[in-house]
Amino acid sequence: MIEKHIGKIIFIILCSIIVLVVIKSKNFKKNEITLIKPQELENEVYSSNKMKDVKYSTIDTDGNEYIITATEGEIDYSNTNIIFLINIKAIIKLINSDDISITSDYGKYNSKNFDTIFSKNVIINYLDNEITGEYLDFSLKRNSLLMTKKVVYTNLKNILKADALEMNLKTKDTKIFMYENQKKVNIKSIN
Numbered sequence: 001m002i003e004k005h006i007g008k009i010i011f012i013i014l015c016s017i018i019v020l021v022v023i024k025s026k027n028f029k030k031n032e033i034t035l036i037k038p039q040e041l042e043n044e045v046y047s048s049n050k051m052k053d054v055k056y057s058t059i060d061t062d063g064n065e066y067i068i069t070a071t072e073g074e075i076d077y078s079n080t081n082i083i084f085l086i087n088i089k090a091i092i093k094l095i096n097s098d099d100i101s102i103t104s105d106y107g108k109y110n111s112k113n114f115d116t117i118f119s120k121n122v123i124i125n126y127l128d129n130e131i132t133g134e135y136l137d138f139s140l141k142r143n144s145l146l147m148t149k150k151v152v153y154t155n156l157k158n159i160l161k162a163d164a165l166e167m168n169l170k171t172k173d174t175k176i177f178m179y180e181n182q183k184k185v186n187i188k189s190i191n
Contacts, residue, residue, distance in 0.1 A: 060140050
């Protein structure tokens, strides 16, 4: 009788071991490590999407010209129409109006529709007006620019501090405003 029980116990243990081995072999695949020889690395061709001294220009249907230059540009692999720029200078040459110049540390230029996002230390100069901020959304298609984040508008008579400044490039109408109604634009006269 004891021999029967010992036989059953051994059979159960063997079956359990076989089941565990089968499960382990299916769940855990062997990791393979492939070594790359130094000669293979030397033969590999690298392509760069970075460019130095970038310049783009366009003229819209009204004859306004937009010229943008940067010390460096990098094409976005996921969307080749997008170029990330560093140290940007832009000129907007408007028909029947003075030029608008824009500088910033960084930017994102869309070569398909010419929209540009300027960021970090953005400065706009137009006539005797200077506008500084941290973010500028410029669009030729919309004929507008929207400056936000730490906006300071300075002219010969006033200094204005606000959340945002929006300008229509055709009419030169400019809105300076705060996002919250209870906050007011800070205006200081220069005398």
